[in-house]
Amino acid sequence: MTPDAAATPIASPPGKPLVGVVMGSDSDWPTMRLAAEALASMGVPFEARVVSAHRTPEEMVAYAKEAEGRGLKVIIAGAGGAAHLPGMIAALTVLPVLGVPVQSKALSGLDSLLSIVQMPGGVPVGTLAIGNAGAKNAGLLAVRILGATRPELRKKLHAYRDGEAERVRAQELT
Amino acid sequence: MTPDAAATPIASPPGKPLVGVVMGSDSDWPTMRLAAEALASMGVPFEARVVSAHRTPEEMVAYAKEAEGRGLKVIIAGAGGAAHLPGMIAALTVLPVLGVPVQSKALSGLDSLLSIVQMPGGVPVGTLAIGNAGAKNAGLLAVRILGATRPELRKKLHAYRDGEAERVRAQELT
Amino acid sequence: MTPDAAATPIASPPGKPLVGVVMGSDSDWPTMRLAAEALASMGVPFEARVVSAHRTPEEMVAYAKEAEGRGLKVIIAGAGGAAHLPGMIAALTVLPVLGVPVQSKALSGLDSLLSIVQMPGGVPVGTLAIGNAGAKNAGLLAVRILGATRPELRKKLHAYRDGEAERVRAQELT
Amino acid sequence: MTPDAAATPIASPPGKPLVGVVMGSDSDWPTMRLAAEALASMGVPFEARVVSAHRTPEEMVAYAKEAEGRGLKVIIAGAGGAAHLPGMIAALTVLPVLGVPVQSKALSGLDSLLSIVQMPGGVPVGTLAIGNAGAKNAGLLAVRILGATRPELRKKLHAYRDGEAERVRAQELT
Amino acid sequence: MTPDAAATPIASPPGKPLVGVVMGSDSDWPTMRLAAEALASMGVPFEARVVSAHRTPEEMVAYAKEAEGRGLKVIIAGAGGAAHLPGMIAALTVLPVLGVPVQSKALSGLDSLLSIVQMPGGVPVGTLAIGNAGAKNAGLLAVRILGATRPELRKKLHAYRDGEAERVRAQELT
Amino acid sequence: MTPDAAATPIASPPGKPLVGVVMGSDSDWPTMRLAAEALASMGVPFEARVVSAHRTPEEMVAYAKEAEGRGLKVIIAGAGGAAHLPGMIAALTVLPVLGVPVQSKALSGLDSLLSIVQMPGGVPVGTLAIGNAGAKNAGLLAVRILGATRPELRKKLHAYRDGEAERVRAQELT
Amino acid sequence: MTPDAAATPIASPPGKPLVGVVMGSDSDWPTMRLAAEALASMGVPFEARVVSAHRTPEEMVAYAKEAEGRGLKVIIAGAGGAAHLPGMIAALTVLPVLGVPVQSKALSGLDSLLSIVQMPGGVPVGTLAIGNAGAKNAGLLAVRILGATRPELRKKLHAYRDGEAERVRAQELT
């Protein structure tokens, strides 16, 4: 991604949001925007918000509790360090929740990863890789989830996979 | 879980399987059966199979490629050590794939976790916790995913959450 | 601690509780009771409760928000794995919160530790050691905190330290 | 923090110091000044000193032993690598001691963290996160501790939390 | 290696390739080219290709299955993060497979290493060090393997060792 | 493996040894015997010896230097903790050397693994998994290496793979 | 070591102690006695004491400061968890100090190791392996240090090495 690209706002495709992309701070946005980009590229309407488990805990509770009723189908939550947002959201909704461990400064996201993935039995968070790859994949996994009842998304996912394969086939080593 | 319970076969609820539970070896079954139990307890038809990325790679390819056509909606894959099964399946289908890091002997599942969760951008695996909690949660996350279009599952998930809360409220510390 | 001792209920000293000892599950109690024992041995009234961030999130919010008004002075929170309870409580009160990482099965509490200690700037959790030593020390640190305005606690802490030193001096190596 | 801000001396609010901020070397000051800033921003008088466990061990002993008598209420100690200062101070006083793991070069502060947090039963150190977030939070936790008997600090802490929430609410993702 | 050197294409010595050097992405080439360089410097014909376990899984299967019949004697596979390529290739051929853990961004290749080396009994991958040293050594280990029946390679390996020893003897410390 | 099986001596198939299996102590034999078993099961003559890098360093030097002349084709070396044997042998021969990290007590073989795999450029050790799986795989990788010029070994390896696949296919989950 | 052997007191050889063996608690003695045994087996007079950095800090200061004057030549210090004893002693004497990381419960001695070895420049602690091997080696390293001016110790060390080599040569693999 070029710096300019990073600065471009990401607009949701039109329509009622199907996916909520939340994060604990706008400093997580350079990572989490890759989730938004993946959703946008597949034509999935989304909303992106800062909802902090630690600084706006009651908004977080409200957000998670209202998500199902508002028609969201998947929530993607990213956080770093002692990353509590994905697990707390998963505790407050029965929607599928995907967690993105944002790369932290001292421990490179190992803390974020363990804080998100090691949930106790009963409250699942589908966790993706640390950092950018994880954010992008959270978006794609949301599309896979939505694809069950949206054949056009399935088709786009197949096309995406074909494109990726083509891209690999075209790579030259010099 | 009592030892007896562990020895009881887990029958899928009747119906065409919606979830495929696969694992690299029957030695993973004591862990992965918790995924099956979660699905069974919610009334979700599933199939459970040994499909090894390393010992039956071509069956694995076939399984993953046919899953969508066969009507599966979610695949849960568990593996330990250099755990390649979840990621390889995710590479071969556009269904949502959930990965369960089985606890390994020497490194306690840290190797399993990193092998599953650190997927490159483009091929998502929603990863759960190491071991039993992760297997159970994979089952529950599959139910959440299926819940989008199956209101009775949503209802069961709400009931499950209420039950868990009740169970917590009833705990006494002596 | 002898097995019998472990089975003995720990009664709070009489009086309005000054310290709340909370944990995510009664399976944490064998660890967290050491915090209670430390408080009891110093004559500090406490309450011990199961309050789960993930299974009773709204009770947790209520507990944390009401703690100050109810006269609690310190909250000790223990949890294991993706341990969110201490940090979430700290987000919802301005009381000092102490966190105890309960030893987890696969990762021996490293996940618990990082989930508790790596809080973002703004929301502090004073974190103690993994497991029993940490639980005991959480109790003692609460007493140190209360000691600022309770000279009899200061006196007890000095006596405790003197006793510990005596105990060390009496150890013989054979 | 801008570079200029980093170079600005931090003056303690007037009054007898309530909190001692100590560190093993002036190279820890860029981290530990965030503790001092947090205290200053809340109007809590403090003192900041270099007291090295390894290079001035006897001054350290004297400092820790005299702290209670001099009227300090909390000690914040920061150190990196084999970080012994917080634990040694905690061994020599009954005041609450908060430890800040300074980020080390080779191991990114994991060594600092474990050296501080893994104290044996009997000698508690309330440990904060590695690096800047931990230093800031040590300051805030000291204020929470002091707040028990200083209602104006409680009020400031509530205001701080409200401000943080406002700040989060105002963040925009573009 | 100077930047210019890095940009120079590496031509295989003439002849039917004996070693296949494969990697999951051309972004692994700056590392994996050191394997190619080692082979070239010893006069061993090789081929280098991008073959992705995750993005072109079926080409990977075909590549691995055809390698023996095409006359390859050793396969060197490099990958980063959840690095599945070496193990999957090893599952699909009986040729010796050498794995190179490419250094990953967040976890510095520890994830790559564990994903490659922790193979289950039955499917061996001879794993080299993380990053450049590992790639170079994969090339050299392939030459050692080929040396069993190619005396001129044995001779070159002895000469290489002698040269390395000379180079060490000539190093001066000022 | 049953305890009885573990106590059975492993005889090399008749013939001049092609593989040397060495280890630092007879306490490594319960692990390393799995390498010997793999070789024996494939009909590959081997020798097994205790050769300690730290306690008989000069015998180690002699062993490594003479191995090529004595007709060995591959050396498998196992060691635990600060595991120097595989790398030192690799420094003293141009034969391919395979390293097995024996599971250590405190650090579960992570120390063994890093001590073996992280060799500097120029001196390769093909490293297998920690513990039993690694030992077995070292034997199998040696057979793969020998297979290049021994068609009957290739055949056996294909048969072994087919058998493993059959074994997987026959596994039932109850 | 047989259980009986473990229960046998270890008497120092006669003479003024040359080595001080100190530890933070008598619970460290099952490990640290291996240091004493090594010294006794070489005929080096020693003293063994519990001296706790955290529970008897002032005795520790006194012990370390008086050691040189009392004729000790080397101090061996063992501790677990947040292991401060070796480094604090090294700060208070100019004698060589050897540190033994006692294996801890949750983190298997990784915390002990890092707390001991990662000393800042200026205050060296020669650190040995985690647990029993480290304790034994601390004793042997003390003998090596004393050997510089005691030719009979040098002779014993050579004899010990010869014996170890013989022991290795006599090991049989069945």
Add this chain to the structure above:
Amino acid sequence: MTPDAAATPIASPPGKPLVGVVMGSDSDWPTMRLAAEALASMGVPFEARVVSAHRTPEEMVAYAKEAEGRGLKVIIAGAGGAAHLPGMIAALTVLPVLGVPVQSKALSGLDSLLSIVQMPGGVPVGTLAIGNAGAKNAGLLAVRILGATRPELRKKLHAYRDGEAERVRAQELT
């Protein structure tokens, strides 16, 4: 250290070398020169050489075996990654050997540390911290060892400690 200082050769004080400073490659010299500087600053004659366990193993054997006869009293060995030099030297001499884990690229010296410190019982290496602090401390520990019979070194060590304390006392926090 300024860049210029780093480029200045370090001359040994006159006299027969008492300490051998060895390292596996001249790329370790920027770290290991701090050991030499510490020795030079205390007036201890030393020699510094590149002696590679992996590339000149036989010179290493010879160096280690001849060291005692040549009058060396202590050997300081530094290496990175799979760092075998210190342990191998310790296996070949009865002189005290000090190990310095050089900071490695991928794993920041954790591999170096474990490869050096985790020696088996019987062959001790006194290990210092990763990187520059460890190298400096290896020099200082050698001086402590030599101090037993060289009162002027003891005096210098006391003076050094006093100077360090003064330096700490003079540090100002602004």
